[in-house]
Amino acid sequence: MELSTQIGPALSRQPKRLSVQQLDSFAAGRLSCSPMLFFRAISLLQFKNYTNRAFEFNEAVTGICGNNGQGKTNLLDALHYLCFTKSYFSRTDGHAVQEGQKGFRIEGRVSLNEKQEKAVCVLRETGKKEFSVNDQPYDKFSHHIGRYPCVIIAPDDAVLVTGGSEERRKFIDSLLSQADATYLQHLISYTKILQQRNSLLKSFAETGQRNFALLDVLDEQLLKPGQYIFEKRKDFLISFLPAVRHTYHEIAQQPEDLRLVYESQLLENNLAECLQASRQKDLYAARTTAGPHRDELEISLGAQPFKQIASQGQRKSLLFALKLTEMDVLKEEKGFPPLLLLDDVFEKLDESRISNLLQRVCRDNAGQVFITDTNEERLKKHLDDLAIAHQIITLR
Template sequence: MQAVLFALKDISLVQFKNYGQASFRFDQRIVGFCGNNGVGKTNLLDAIYYLCFTKSYFTRSDQQNVRKGAAGFRIEGHFEKQGQLTDVVCILRETGRKEFISAGEPYEKFSHHIGRFPCVIIAPDDVQIITGGSEERRRFLDALLSQLDPDYLQNLIEYNRVLQQRNSFLKSQAEKRLTDRHLLEVYNSQLVRPGNWLFERRRSFLQDLLPLAAQYYKTIAGTDEPVALTYESQLLNSSFADLLHQGREKDLYLQRTGAGIHKDDIDIRYSDLPFKSIASQGQRKSLLFALKLAEYETLRQDKGFPPILLLDDVFEKMDAERMHNLLDQVCLRDQGTDLHHRHPRRPHPPRNGPARR
């Protein structure tokens, strides 16, 4: 029997979304949740995501995940990682205060938890990574790199903090009809340091990730389609300090920072045309899966074990060949995968926990 490298063994929910109180055990490598709409399949996947990322995948506010009529929630799970069992607990108190605890020790900073229990999720709305604005692709990239590198997450937090302060300063200067250029230069220097660090990390990382995603796309599509993915950043052509200096007057006029790594993007082309404009729904989903599988493989290589893979109703609008190729990648290629899959088409919900497949 193959030794377990990483798996979620069980989870319990109290007052979380539509669950009053429920517990589930996972004793198979691949687990499927099936049932009618509204029974809580996606909510269960989101609870697993909470234990890995300290937050919901689907909502920004923790309060939105509290069961109607309740004042808080609790999620608890036990992870087995390389022979060691670790408990993880997320509690939202009645006061709105959130606590996150691992192995009995509360975190002072939730960011310290990210990457300890790696996870990849694929949900229907994730197609926005392909069809939406650049912020969707940056969010995907930041989530992956934050699981790989704690320094990346800390630099990203610092960058966003200074960016918000600089934007608030620009707005205040416009309201007061003042221009404190010395203080603006201070904000510039504070922004440049983490910005340059993040840019170099992204550029180096994407040199490997994007070709891997392109290869996965060909495998899932079953054909050699002319898809190209390229990293785009203003910092590729000019230094960050120069960009901020050159855009100073425009930033003061618009009251926001127009240059920086918060404008980065991944350009996706099909025969030199914008992919999202000409691709079919099946092609868009195939590319989404390719990016997510590249994320999964990158985490597996870095951590030394496969991450948890959560699939939420992923096969809609895919033809049989693409579906088969995707399943071959996530279920058969790597026998270490711990995969949880929400399947909506079975007529009756499970009575005592998720269905095993």
């Protein structure tokens, strides 16, 4: 069963917005005050290629320039740590530790709604990670998600368009988790119970012994978080998918038959019915084959799969459309623009597309933006041409 961009009316939201005067001031490049979320400084100790380094940020737009290998992406990743308590580029925290060392420390000074905060992430030599805001440690890191909303666009994000369904689910989950703390908690619960159910099914296959009473208990525990996840995704995508399509057409500047379709087993039956109907299949496969973890966002151009026929330019345009729409959603939900991190996004873009992208994310957007580029002169020229107040950090 599928949910296309054509089904249902847009969600009726009551977004919280900046005043017209603030937006006009930002758009005109006359920054009379900082964005409502503003990273003022960051210090790095034994983090990736940084032994002990500090940076201060005094403009809403910061360019980070230098040759490859100087640490441009690493600086963005440190900012990502302060927003999500984890790396965007590494699966484990250990990969973020400087070679030869056994831990790291990241400290940021942040202005949030005109209040000053100190966010600190520490990885101890023991491998234990700690995260605190204003010296108050979190007992659960998930409670921090959404405090500093953030959108990042990086070269490897192409997998969002060309990869499997898991990549697109992760994208939607990350967006909704920043906007809705309840969604994140249900997602954590669902993932944990799903792992337990899959382990049980695997043990059935390995031992030949089947405890159906325990399987029934796990099925029952999956229902509440699983159904919440599905309902939230369904309602959200009714308005999100048409917005992505609209933004894609703005970027492409020509009509294209882009189709975005949400597919889920739960559009036809509830989760309890899906689990019951798939039980024999689950026993044979030794894993759970039904549920929101199997949802997909299908993308096509006309009747053809997008990733098979789309050009590099079309793929990049769709990636930008997804991320820029994510930025707009978070701005509505939070009442202020998220932090935007752009890592080497100008590759294979012509000068006009670079200018259009900077116009959208730096002038039309009222938030703080960090941009990495190997070509400092190019970046500075584009920002100057658009009359965007900016700061350039040159790494050597």
